[in-house]
Amino acid sequence: MKNILVTGGAGFIGSAFVRHMVAAYPDYNIICYDKLTYAGNIDNLLSVSDEGNYRFERGDIADRAAVRHILEIYCIDTIVNFAAESHVDRSILDPDAFIHTDVVGVYILLDEGRKRGIKRFCQVSTDEVYGDIEAGHSSEDDRFLPNSPYAASKAGGELMARAYHVTYGMDTIITRGSNTYGPFQYPEKLVPFFTTEALDDKPLPVYGDGKQIRDWLHVEDHARGVDLVLHRGVAGEAYNLAGENQRCNIDITHRILELLGKPRSLIRHVPDREGHDRRYAMTAEKARALGWQRQYDFDQGLEATVDWYVSNEWWWRKIKTGEYLDFYKMQYAQRLASLEA
Numbered sequence: 448m449k450n451i452l453v454t455g456g457a458g459f460i461g462s463a464f465v466r467h468m469v470a471a472y473p474d475y476n477i478i479c480y481d482k483l484t485y486a487g488n489i490d491n492l493l494s495v496s497d498e499g500n501y502r503f504e505r506g507d508i509a510d511r512a513a514v515r516h517i518l519e520i521y522c523i524d525t526i527v528n529f530a531a532e533s534h535v536d537r538s539i540l541d542p543d544a545f546i547h548t549d550v551v552g553v554y555i556l557l558d559e560g561r562k563r564g565i566k567r568f569c570q571v572s573t574d575e576v577y578g579d580i581e582a583g584h585s586s587e588d589d590r591f592l593p594n595s596p597y598a599a600s601k602a603g604g605e606l607m608a609r610a611y612h613v614t615y616g617m618d619t620i621i622t623r624g625s626n627t628y629g630p631f632q633y634p635e636k637l638v639p640f641f642t643t644e645a646l647d648d649k650p651l652p653v654y655g656d657g658k659q660i661r662d663w664l665h666v667e668d669h670a671r672g673v674d675l676v677l678h679r680g681v682a683g684e685a686y687n688l689a690g691e692n693q694r695c696n697i698d699i700t701h702r703i704l705e706l707l708g709k710p711r712s713l714i715r716h717v718p719d720r721e722g723h724d725r726r727y728a729m730t731a732e733k734a735r736a737l738g739w740q741r742q743y744d745f746d747q748g749l750e751a752t753v754d755w756y757v758s759n760e761w762w763w764r765k766i767k768t769g770e771y772l773d774f775y776k777m778q779y780a781q782r783l784a785s786l787e788a
């Protein structure tokens with residue numbers, strides 16, 4: 448590996464991966480290719496912007512001509528694809544962009560990558576492809592039962608990566624990460640949303656009873672996991688990157704309020720997300736066998752994360768305007784108003 452294209456590298460996890468790779472591998476060229484949708488943010492990459500082994504190019508992974516051009520001019524030999532529409536609630540409001548990026552975009556990247564004979568293609572996927580796990584843990588060979596348009600689009604993308612391996616012998620590999628938290632996460636997702644809303648004494652809309660369980664993984668552990676799978680994983684295989692930290696949403700909400708010294712009276716139990724998965728849980732043995740070891744303890748990681756949003760208002764205040772407020776209104780206005788009726 449020498450010239451690595453990181454698609455979606457201006458988002459939350461992709462930017463953590465870029466920052467990690469630029470520092471860890473000075474002899475690699477890291478080229479970030481990102482459309483800069485509402486979720487893409489060049490501020491996430493400020494710390495590497497002057498590094499000699501880093502470049503940024505703006506573009507869409509579903510734009511075949513643009514992808515071909517980038518692969519050629521940078522002599523790309525490896526692709527790591529983080530680019531996605533990633534928010535479940537937005538996929539329920541309108542699945543269109545999810546099909547464009549998470550299915551068609553992945554196909555275009557694979558197809559152009561194959562034609563150029565790239566050495567490895569890593570598709571970053573999610574535990575949501577397994578669907579709701581009432582009991583036990585999902586392992587890599589379990590069946591897919593995605594429930595939201597987001598989860599189904601991610602399943603489609605990774606199945607295409609698998610098909611390119613089986614049919615064309617392309618070296619493709621898949622990671623399935625669990626719920627990720629940490630700095631630079633767009634404040635529509637649970638931890639940054641509730642932290643930044645609570646800082647402003649706004650209501651925290653907990654869906655349903657808040658007893659849904661997610662398995663939480665720190666973003667730096669996620670980025671290191673993708674690095675390890677990229678370097679040591681076996682072609683054609685998938686690897687779960689599980690946090691092994693299962694928590695209820697309501698417990699996390701209480702902890703965020705406690706860390707900020709804010710009252711529980713900010714909590715509102717609003718009508719549930721449609722098709723809401725109750726629980727995700729995966730085994731992490733396969734990635735552990737490659738040498739992956741998480742470094743973050745969840746309680747310390749959450750505290751440091753909440754502190755980061757407290758100290759970095761410059762980063763999130765400018766996001767919470769314009770398009771963000773339109774989405775907020777569509778997603779929450781009726782839900783919150785229904786409690787007052």
Ligand code: NAD
Binds near residue numbers: 532547625
């Ligand atoms: P994000 O929404 O923060 O970032 C997505 C990035 O992709 C943005 O920079 C955006 O501009 C870019 N992008 C979107 N459409 C594009 C397109 N057509 N062409 C080029 N770039 C495009 O997402 P994230 O939370 O960082 O997630 C990254 C990846 O990890 C996604 O594939 C997601 O499915 C997966 N994942 C996320 C989590 C999580 O908890 N956040 C957990 C497991 C897996």
Ligand code: DAU
Binds near residue numbers: 572659
């Ligand atoms: O599991 C991995 C997935 O984790 C990733 O593939 C997705 O890209 C990522 O967005 C995340 O999906 P979730 O739907 O689990 O994350 P979200 O932060 O949206 O919600 C976490 C939980 O909190 C979920 O059970 C819904 C609940 N929630 C969320 C929001 C935004 C609320 O109760 N209220 C809210 O306002």
